[in-house]
Amino acid sequence: MEYKSKNCKAAIEDFKLSKAGASDQPAILSEYGYCLAEFGHSEEAIPLFEKALELQPNADNIRYDLALDQWMVIRPTDALATLQPSLSANDPDYALKLAAKHTRNVRLKTQWAHFPYNKGLDQFDFDFQPSVDERKLRELASLAFLERKENVLLLGPPGVGKTHLAIALGTEAIVAGNAVYFVTIQDLVAQFQRARDENNLKERMTLLVKPKLLILDEMGYLALDPFAATCLFQLVSERYEKGAIVLTSNKSYGDWGSIFADNVIASAILDRLLPHSTTINIKGESYRLKDKKKAGVIAAKTPNKEGA
DSSP: OOOTTTTHHHHHHHHHHHGGGGGGOHHHHHHHHHHHHHTTBHHHHHHHHHHHHHHOTTOHHHHHHHHHHHHHTTOHHHHHHHHHHHHTTTOTTHHHHHHHHHHHHHHHHHHHHTOSSOOOGGGSOTTTOTTSOHHHHHHHHTTHHHHTTOEEEEEOSTTSSHHHHHHHHHHHHHHTTBOEEEEEHHHHHHHHHHHHHTTOHHHHHHHHHSSSEEEEEEETSSOOOHHHHHHHHHHHHHHTTTSEEEEEESSOGGGHHHHHTOHHHHHHHHHHHSTTEEEEEOOSOOHHHHHHHHHTSSOOOOOOTTOO
């Protein structure tokens, strides 16, 4: 049985068909675990690999996949214990292989996340935006909020770095082995409309609920019609206390009624976002304007003769 990501669909179907019988078939267990891990679900893959390794203790390929997923969910002690028989026996390059596969998984998860560009926290200019508490952002980058299934809301005018910070937190989550999906509100609405037209709205909602971290970008730039507002409410409700959301918006909470043209649904969405959340208010100049000023495209502000 040679799947190894070439045909994860077949592996999943085999697992479903086997059901109880799969509990004593290490090949099916490990292949299904591998496919789950490929799509960012390392926590679900671990018990399958553990059972497969229990049934086939000398299978180094299963041992290797189990250790990788233990590492991805920040269980380094378990990963080292899993690897120990092979490290002390046949394969001195196991650590290098583990690092190589981790790099590959990060690359695949980053592609799946659909970031518009790649940005890290170290690239953010905290000196230019002193209203942003760097210590708080570093604390968020530890991903404790992700494990607690809490939300992060980044508020501020256009161009101040909200999307940069959202992507940076998403990147940290991916490196730690989590599934992340990034989508602008405009694209999200288009997905809802297309799913409605194709009669698969339920399936689309399930896909959006599944990632460990969902990043919703640019809330407030687009007024939502009743259908889009209802879908967004359903999405936020289904993720409530099940998965974290990072959301960016150019509007303060008091102005969200104008996004939905309905203060009731705006309040209902906020009621599900805010109880377990951290709000970061960014007050400062636009990075894009800063760069244009440096290039001389826009003149920097200078005092007039009266000193005003």
